[in-house]
Amino acid sequence: MSKVVRKAVVPAAGLGTRFLPATKATPKEMLPVVDKPAIQYVVEEAVAAGLEDVLFITGRSKRPLEDHFDRNFELEEALERKGDEERLGLVTEPTELARIHYVRQGDPLGLGHAVLVAENHVGNEPFAVLLGDDLIDPRDPILPHMMQIREEHGGSVICLMEVPAESISLYGCAAVEVTSENDVVRVTDLVEKPEAAQAPSSYAVIGRYLLDPAVFEVLRKTAPGRGGEIQLTDALRVLATMPATEGGGVRGVIFGGRRYDTGDRLSYLQANIMLAAERDDLGPDLRAWLRDYVAKLS
Ligand code: UTP
Numbered sequence: 001m002s003k004v005v006r007k008a009v010v011p012a013a014g015l016g017t018r019f020l021p022a023t024k025a026t027p028k029e030m031l032p033v034v035d036k037p038a039i040q041y042v043v044e045e046a047v048a049a050g051l052e053d054v055l056f057i058t059g060r061s062k063r064p065l066e067d068h069f070d071r072n073f074e075l076e077e078a079l080e081r082k083g084d085e086e087r088l089g090l091v092t093e094p095t096e097l098a099r100i101h102y103v104r105q106g107d108p109l110g111l112g113h114a115v116l117v118a119e120n121h122v123g124n125e126p127f128a129v130l131l132g133d134d135l136i137d138p139r140d141p142i143l144p145h146m147m148q149i150r151e152e153h154g155g156s157v158i159c160l161m162e163v164p165a166e167s168i169s170l171y172g173c174a175a176v177e178v179t180s181e182n183d184v185v186r187v188t189d190l191v192e193k194p195e196a197a198q199a200p201s202s203y204a205v206i207g208r209y210l211l212d213p214a215v216f217e218v219l220r221k222t223a224p225g226r227g228g229e230i231q232l233t234d235a236l237r238v239l240a241t242m243p244a245t246e247g248g249g250v251r252g253v254i255f256g257g258r259r260y261d262t263g264d265r266l267s268y269l270q271a272n273i274m275l276a277a278e279r280d281d282l283g284p285d286l287r288a289w290l291r292d293y294v295a296k297l298s
Contacts, residue, residue: 009068010045011114013059013105029132038262049143111231131207133263141255155249159208171204172233187250214247
């Protein structure tokens with residue numbers, strides 16, 4: 001079996017209830033961060049890591065998503081007529097990023113279920129899962145390091161971030177053992193959204209995974225868990241205890257960079273401000289305004 005990860009799966013079929021009413025008719029992954037839909041950053045991250053085959057798991061209101069990664073001849077012609085090469089480039093760029101495929105999840109039965117519907121496309125290969133509402137700052141890439149760990153050890157690799165005790169109940173949480181590598185741990189168990197007192201560590205699971213194809217067989221047997229959803233966390237718990245010869249073993253890479261949950265309103269606002277404030281075009285004006293605004297607040 002090939003050890004090389006070539007395909008990326010991007011689940012984007014969730015209901016996005018934390019962001020209503022914006023997400024009533026628009027997938028939350030299509031909400032703009034500064035001037036680009038959140039999901040375009042995610043696809044760019046996959047492509048930068050060499051994953052040019054991208055499968056979106058979509059649900060209701062998938063049209064805006066498909067349209068964004070497709071040609072728009074009317075718009076292209078209008079910009080061509082005006083000779084606006086720069087904006088023309090912005091319109092065509094998403095269509096040329098990657099080989100994009102779509103599959104419908106049907107009912108949003110949970111992240112584990114979303115991953116399972118990718119099985120036909122992925123086949124018997126390791127693959128990456130990038131959550132469409134989890135934005136890793138492009139300056140802090142983590143996938144290449146995860147791929148290196150997967151190549152060295154096989155099995156599955158997840159991405160962990162240290163969070164304050166009061167926030168751990170928002171995430172999946174990993175029980176870990178240290179390894180000889182500073183920022184790599186062996187995952188021994190996982191708990192979905194534990195109360196702080198029950199959390200086995202302060203390591204939260206964030207939305208980047210490299211999964212062994214053994215996960216599909218496990219997911220098929222995974223009963224609905226927390227919230228009545230088929231949880232990827234529950235399948236990872238099983239993989240963590242399975243022998244390496246059967247595709248088991250889960251390692252965690254500790255991420256210390258910048259990351260935003262664009263499905264959460266506060267984190268979404270922070271992502272917009274931070275990314276815009278550091279840009280050459282918008283940054284100087286935004287920073288000047290922010291300083292003024294904050295001074296008036298206090
Ligand atoms: P979330 O846990 O953020 O759930 O999903 P959600 O339903 O989208 O959002 P809220 O909590 O109601 O606001 C994490 C990721 O998994 C995808 C989502 O699109 C998101 O990228 N997902 C979740 C699916 O693709 N299918 C599902 O059944 C559930």
